[in-house]
Amino acid sequence: xxxxxxxxxxxxxxxxxxxxxxxxxxxxxxxxxxxxxxxxxxxxxxxxxxxxxxxxxxxxxxxxxxxxxxxxxxxxxxxxxxxxxxxxxxxxxxxxxxxxxxxxxxxxxxxxxxxxxxxxxxxxxxxxxxxxxxxxxxxxxxxxxxxxxxxxxxxxxxxxxxxxxxxxxxxxxxxxxxxxxxxxxxxxxxxxxxxxxxxxxxxxxxxxxxxxxxxxxxxxxxxxxxxxxxxxxxxxxxxxxxxxxxxxxxxxxxxxxxxxxxxxxxxxxxxxxxxxxxxx
Numbered sequence: 001x002x003x004x005x006x007x008x009x010x011x012x013x014x015x016x017x018x019x020x021x022x023x024x025x026x027x028x029x030x031x032x033x034x035x036x037x038x039x040x041x042x043x044x045x046x047x048x049x050x051x052x053x054x055x056x057x058x059x060x061x062x063x064x065x066x067x068x069x070x071x072x073x074x075x076x077x078x079x080x081x082x083x084x085x086x087x088x089x090x091x092x093x094x095x096x097x098x099x100x101x102x103x104x105x106x107x108x109x110x111x112x113x114x115x116x117x118x119x120x121x122x123x124x125x126x127x128x129x130x131x132x133x134x135x136x137x138x139x140x141x142x143x144x145x146x147x148x149x150x151x152x153x154x155x156x157x158x159x160x161x162x163x164x165x166x167x168x169x170x171x172x173x174x175x176x177x178x179x180x181x182x183x184x185x186x187x188x189x190x191x192x193x194x195x196x197x198x199x200x201x202x203x204x205x206x207x208x209x210x211x212x213x214x215x216x217x218x219x220x221x222x223x224x225x226x227x228x229x230x231x232x233x234x235x236x237x238x239x240x241x242x243x244x245x246x247x248x249x250x251x252x253x254x255x256x257x258x259x260x261x262x263x264x265x266x267x268x269x270x271x272x273x274x275x276x277x278x279x280x
Contacts, residue, residue: 008189010040010185012047012209013192015054016202022046027210029185032096039186043210045218051206055148055175058203063145063173071120074171077198078113080165081106084194091186092158111164116167118164123172124263131273138276143269145173146227146251152212152218154231154258158184162191164258165231168205168265174227177206185209199248205260212237220244227251227268231258 010020025042040182062070081088085106092102128142149169154161158181169176180188192207208215216237219229221244228250238254245252253267 006113007127007141007172008038010038010209010235012041012043012051013189013195013203013207014051015058015204016190016196017205018166018189018196019047019050020212023049023235024264029095029183029184037094038186040189040209041213043179047208047210048215048222051177051208052065052148054203054223055125055177055206056224059145059148059173060174061172062175062201062204065173067121067124070171070173071117073199074113074117074120074167077194077200078110078117079120080198081113081191082110084190085110088159088187091190092184095158095184095186100101105160108160112164112167112258112260114161114266116134116159116171119262119265120171123262125200127266133275134228134277138140138278139273140276142269143172143266144272146268146270147175148175148220148224149176150229150267151176151178151229152216152219152237153178153180155181155183155190155212156248157181159187159191161231162188164260165229166205169229169268170200172265172269175204175206176221176266177225178210179208179215182209182211186236202230216240217244219248223248225250227253229253229255229268231255249280 001173011020021041021043023044025037027042029037029040031037051203074192131139133139151165153165188207193207230241251268
C-alpha cells in the first residue's frame, strides 16, 4: 500500500529545545538537481538573543563541571553521532556530497569529538604554569573558560566543520551559539538531536540556521557574548567582527578551516593567576 512519507521538520535548537524561529520565516534547500529537500528555519536576531540567554544560563554549570565529566560527555556525543551515521550520510549526499566524501565527513566529525574528549582533562595541565616571583609566594596561572561564544561555522561543510568549530569551545567549559552552514544546514539540526540525547546540558550548545549576512552584525556585537569564532575568508565580515570586538573587549578567533589542535581550546580561555603565601 502506498503512503505519504513523514517529512522531517528542521527547527532551531535553543536551550535544549527545538523551537521554530520566532519570525516565522524559512528558506528552501534544494538538491543539486533542483528538487526541494526541506524548508529550513531562517533564524532572526530575536532567536539569537534567546539563544544567548540560554547559553549564559547553562555556562555557569558547564564551566563548574569536572574536566572528567566534560570529557565523558564529548565522548558520548561521538558515540551517538556514530550511531546515526547512516542518516547523516544520507543528508550529506542529498546536498551534493558523494557517498565517499559523506562517509569521510561523518567519520571526521566522530574523530574530532573523540580527540577533544581526550584533551578535556589534559589541557589545563599543559597550559597551566607555576611562575617564579621575587617574594615568599607561590604564583600559579591556569586557564578558565571565557563564557558565551558566538560561532560562525564553515559554510562549505555541513557536519565536520560544525562539529570541529563547536568541540574545542565546549571542551574548555564555554557555552556557544552556533550559526550553521546556510546551504548545508540539514546535518546541523540532526546534530542538535544528537546533542539533546547525549547528556549535554540544555543551552551549552545552541544551533541556528539562517543567513550569515543578516546575523553577523548582531552576533558579533551582542554585549553578553564574550568571544566570536569565525570560519571563513570574507574580508568584510572579518573586519566587522574585529571592529565589534572592541565594544566589550571580546575574544576573536578567525580561521580558514577546523583543526584538531589543543590551541583551539585556548583561544577562548582566560588565564587566572593566583598568589599564595609561603609559610616561613
